Amino acid sequence: MKTVLITGATGLIGKEIVKVLHEQNINVHYLTTSKNKLNSQENYKGFYWNPDANEIDASCFEGVSSVINLVGATISKRWTESYKKEIITSRTQTAQLLFDTITSHDFPIKQIVSASAIGIYPDSLTKYYDEEDKEKSDSFLGQVVKQWEAAVNQFSTIGIKVAKIRIGLVLSKNGGALPEMAKPIRFGAGAPFGSGDQWQSWIHVKDLARLFVFAVTNNLEGVYNGVAPNPVSNTELTKTVAKILHKPLILPNIPEFAMKLVLGEMHILLFESQRVCGSKIEKSGFNFEYHHLEPALLEIFS
Numbered sequence: 001m002k003t004v005l006i007t008g009a010t011g012l013i014g015k016e017i018v019k020v021l022h023e024q025n026i027n028v029h030y031l032t033t034s035k036n037k038l039n040s041q042e043n044y045k046g047f048y049w050n051p052d053a054n055e056i057d058a059s060c061f062e063g064v065s066s067v068i069n070l071v072g073a074t075i076s077k078r079w080t081e082s083y084k085k086e087i088i089t090s091r092t093q094t095a096q097l098l099f100d101t102i103t104s105h106d107f108p109i110k111q112i113v114s115a116s117a118i119g120i121y122p123d124s125l126t127k128y129y130d131e132e133d134k135e136k137s138d139s140f141l142g143q144v145v146k147q148w149e150a151a152v153n154q155f156s157t158i159g160i161k162v163a164k165i166r167i168g169l170v171l172s173k174n175g176g177a178l179p180e181m182a183k184p185i186r187f188g189a190g191a192p193f194g195s196g197d198q199w200q201s202w203i204h205v206k207d208l209a210r211l212f213v214f215a216v217t218n219n220l221e222g223v224y225n226g227v228a229p230n231p232v233s234n235t236e237l238t239k240t241v242a243k244i245l246h247k248p249l250i251l252p253n254i255p256e257f258a259m260k261l262v263l264g265e266m267h268i269l270l271f272e273s274q275r276v277c278g279s280k281i282e283k284s285g286f287n288f289e290y291h292h293l294e295p296a297l298l299e300i301f302s
Helices: 012-023 081-105 140-158 177-186 205-217 234-245 256-271 279-283 293-301
Strands: 003-007 027-032 044-050 066-069 111-117 161-167 169-171 202-204 222-226
Touching: 003 012, 012 027, 012 205, 066 081, 066 205, 081 140, 111 140, 111 205, 140 161, 140 256, 161 205, 169 177, 169 205, 169 293, 177 234, 202 205, 202 293, 205 222, 222 279, 234 293
Parallel strands: 003 027, 003 066, 027 044, 066 111, 111 161, 161 222, 169 202
Antiparallel strands: none
């Protein structure tokens, strides 16, 4: 039976991926920095690692043919200079430890499927980005993704296939941005951000989990955008959430300077615009369950 090693398996996306893998009778090994999260079941086995100390239980790779790499400190926390470093090192240092362990033990890993982010694409209201676009954002998020992808690309130098999934706004009831976005709307205090014209390239968490497993089971290689086929404006997203929650939107749009005062540099998460195309993964044979925003939100808020 196939076994996949996951980093970040206990996070929002990782939990969904584990469910899909188990549905397809694929065993899961996972790495965790928390010893109290170690579990040992027939199809779900935990292994300890401490990337800061360069420690890893190398037996996590035994019987493994593919790695799903999701680990990385959340970007939804105030970007102090020290935390910015943590955002980057939590992605690059962990990839390096995986690489070094595989090479030093000569483990026969065939593929790594790594999370990435659409933050690599520059802010634009007019461009429609696909995986072939070479222009990169010079924002902090752009820098993070460039270093993250570079750290993962080195696996190809030892004959391992590398697939990178550039993830958009993940919609889930269990975490991420959506519950935070819905809070003020539930209290009648919701409003679009800035002009509201900025594009939000979104994906339902269940589709994202299926997409990662599809990449593994089809041995994909290269860059794929992890976004649904129909991006929407921030205004449309806000209005659709309000409609499903049966709440009015009566306040004026929230100005950018106000959110900059509250969030600092992190406010770009709300105001940058990336309209991103998800057709490459569809052409590879993947079928989205949630193509349009409203059915996705109805499933989440039902």
